[in-house]
Amino acid sequence: MTIAAIIDVLEKWAPPSLQEDYDNSGFQVGNSAAEAKAALVCVDCNEAVVLEAEREGCNLIICHHPVIFKGLKRLVGRTAVERTIELALRKNIAITPYTNLDNVIDGVNGEIARRLGLKPISVLDPRTDRLRKLAVFVPEAQAEALRTALFEAGAGQIGAYDHCSFNLVGSGTFRAGEGADPFVGMVGERHTESEVRVEVVYAIEREVAILAAMNAAHPYEEVAYDLLVLANAHPGIGSGLLGELSGSMTEHAFLDHVKAVLGQPHLRHSALTGKTVRKVAVCGGSGSFLLGKARAAGAEAFVTADVKYHQFQEPEGALLLVDAGHWQTEQYTMDLIRDRLVGNIPTFAVRLSGLNTDPIHYR
Numbered sequence: 001m002t003i004a005a006i007i008d009v010l011e012k013w014a015p016p017s018l019q020e021d022y023d024n025s026g027f028q029v030g031n032s033a034a035e036a037k038a039a040l041v042c043v044d045c046n047e048a049v050v051l052e053a054e055r056e057g058c059n060l061i062i063c064h065h066p067v068i069f070k071g072l073k074r075l076v077g078r079t080a081v082e083r084t085i086e087l088a089l090r091k092n093i094a095i096t097p098y099t100n101l102d103n104v105i106d107g108v109n110g111e112i113a114r115r116l117g118l119k120p121i122s123v124l125d126p127r128t129d130r131l132r133k134l135a136v137f138v139p140e141a142q143a144e145a146l147r148t149a150l151f152e153a154g155a156g157q158i159g160a161y162d163h164c165s166f167n168l169v170g171s172g173t174f175r176a177g178e179g180a181d182p183f184v185g186m187v188g189e190r191h192t193e194s195e196v197r198v199e200v201v202y203a204i205e206r207e208v209a210i211l212a213a214m215n216a217a218h219p220y221e222e223v224a225y226d227l228l229v230l231a232n233a234h235p236g237i238g239s240g241l242l243g244e245l246s247g248s249m250t251e252h253a254f255l256d257h258v259k260a261v262l263g264q265p266h267l268r269h270s271a272l273t274g275k276t277v278r279k280v281a282v283c284g285g286s287g288s289f290l291l292g293k294a295r296a297a298g299a300e301a302f303v304t305a306d307v308k309y310h311q312f313q314e315p316e317g318a319l320l321l322v323d324a325g326h327w328q329t330e331q332y333t334m335d336l337i338r339d340r341l342v343g344n345i346p347t348f349a350v351r352l353s354g355l356n357t358d359p360i361h362y363r
């Protein structure tokens, strides 16, 4: 199996288009056509991790954070990034970062929520640029076959429902020109056909597959259809997650719970509010930009990382803001990636890095 095929499994889960504008996720170092022997999964890739991959017999490193983040102008061993890439190339080890998981409900935040014992409620800040609608016009007799093809390609999913469509019967007209081979009607004569306007919503990453399925299942030479951009929020894609503990906890008990789950002995947090905690917002990594959303959603606590001094003043007693560490809140991404790969390709060996690459040290 090639490295490209391994990356494909991951990108079907969280496509590269989900990464933030400033990010630089996706295959970065090596030859993706090479055979993948085994993969090492880590949060950050550095020289020590490349050597670890070599020791473990892995020629692919899947890291959560991009190794090349800003523009790289030379490879002369001056910086840790340059040396990491040079070493990986010398050892024939490919590197592919994967931050796309920050933005899917079953990604980084879903895993934090699961480990904290939260029942997920919703994505905290859902993306409003991920859904589209297809309206396609098809003869009544072929409408059912077309709908089925669209559903099988992933169209028509709304929350816990699938096979969702709207169907309106009307009449379509057309005149086939020279060289056409019309499914119904005669060349040179205007034809009126009873057609159904089939409407389905879909996530944009399924668009290519859905249009291919539509064209394959549709009887006409020229398929008439509209693609509509929607402003609807995508329920499964976006930043942060809102969930609920199975019961209320005191703030002290909640902080101890976070420490134990994340293996983080030193939490930073805003002033205690005096309320109990049940509804909790989470965002692994630098998520403090979501504080307003967490507050508006009625969360009693918001667990994230990289919180600045003045941001600890902002909750004003409305919620408990907890900085649990960037590495600590994203460490379980490694398990997620391994489980997904092993679930899809049981014969492929995936190892977790045993190195703690947290650049922040505590004592």
Ligand SMILES: [Zn+2]
Pocket (backbone or CB within 6 Å): 065, 284, 285, 286, 326, 330
């Ligand atoms: Zn991160």
